[in-house]
Amino acid sequence: MQDPNADTEWNDILRRKGILPPKEKPVEEEEDEEHVSQQQSVVKTYEDMTLDELEENEDEFNDEDERAIEMYRQQRLAEWKAKQIKNAFGELVEISGQDYVQEVNKAGEGIWVVLHLYKTGIPLCTLINQHLTELARKFPQTKFLKSISTTCIPNYPDRNLPTIFVYLEGDMRAQFIGPLLFGGMNLKIEELEWKLSEAGAVKTDLEENPRKQIEDKLMSSIRCSLPTRKDIDSDED
Structure with missing residues (x-):
């Protein structure tokens, strides 16, 4: 079978x-x-x-x-x-007042937003826009925005420019208003990065505040230029 x-x-x-x-x-x-x-x-x-x-x-x-x-x-x-x-941005984007709610308040869960209010013709505003353009590439998970001040907030005073607002999920977490807070035209990109990292908007790899390094060098230079006791005694003789 x-x-x-x-x-x-x-x-x-x-x-x-x-x-x-x-x-x-x-x-x-x-x-x-x-x-x-x-x-x-x-x-x-x-x-x-x-x-x-x-x-x-x-x-x-x-x-x-x-x-x-x-x-x-x-x-x-x-x-x-x-x-x-999907959440990567990577550039400094211009918005108007009409875009504010969508771009800032509705940015999304866990999204940090850095908004620069500026005006053309103000050198420090131009410098900060240049720095923010570089920082937007370095920190693509953070949304970097810029807006002409009076377009975003009617009658916003020029004396408050530049102004940077930092938001998380629509809530303001930090604000930097006026030229004195930025240190004028000597502002370095590392200093601005440090300010934003202290606000929580970016995670910097800088180990300490660059402004402190500059201040330490300045104080060291001043101390070196001051006359010593020996020099004073020599002059008196």
């Missing part, structure tokens, strides 16, 4: 006709399918976890579990990166 499980063309024809039952699966193949099913079950259990949750539960995974959920780990990471790219 012919073996119904034999791999023959005749048996294949009989199986298609329903005369022979389906071919029995080898034990190894059944074990493989069971293993895949277990993996799918594990994946389904953890597929809704965030990256942080996957890290927290990592000790509960064995080698097979780890392989099974790795694709979801990579998927979550890809989604996170895509979100970061």
Whole structure:
């Protein structure tokens, strides 16, 4: 009698006709399918976890579990990166008063906004716009905006320019008003970066306030130029 499980063309024809039952699966193949099913079950259990949750539960995974959920780990990471790219701005954008609500108040969850009120013809405003253009490229997760002062706030006094407002989710977190707060035309981009980092708008890699370094050098220079007691005694002689 012919073996119904034999791999023959005749048996294949009989199986298609329903005369022979389906071919029995080898034990190894059944074990493989069971293993895949277990993996799918594990994946389904953890597929809704965030990256942080996957890290927290990592000790509960064995080698097979780890392989099974790795694709979801990579998927979550890809989604996170895509979100970061979506939130990247990277340039200083001009807005009008009509854009204020949309661009500032509705900037989005966790989005810091730096708004510079300026006027053309004021050198310090021009300098700050140049610095902010560079900082917008360096910190693309922060939204950098500029607006002509009276366009954004009617009758805003020129004596208050330049003005920088810092917002988080529509709430003002810091304000820098007037030329004295910026140190005049000697303002360095690092100093402005430090001010924004203290407000929370950017995460700087600067280790200390650049203004302090300048002040320390200035005081050191003054001390060096002052006459010593020896010089005073020599003059008296």
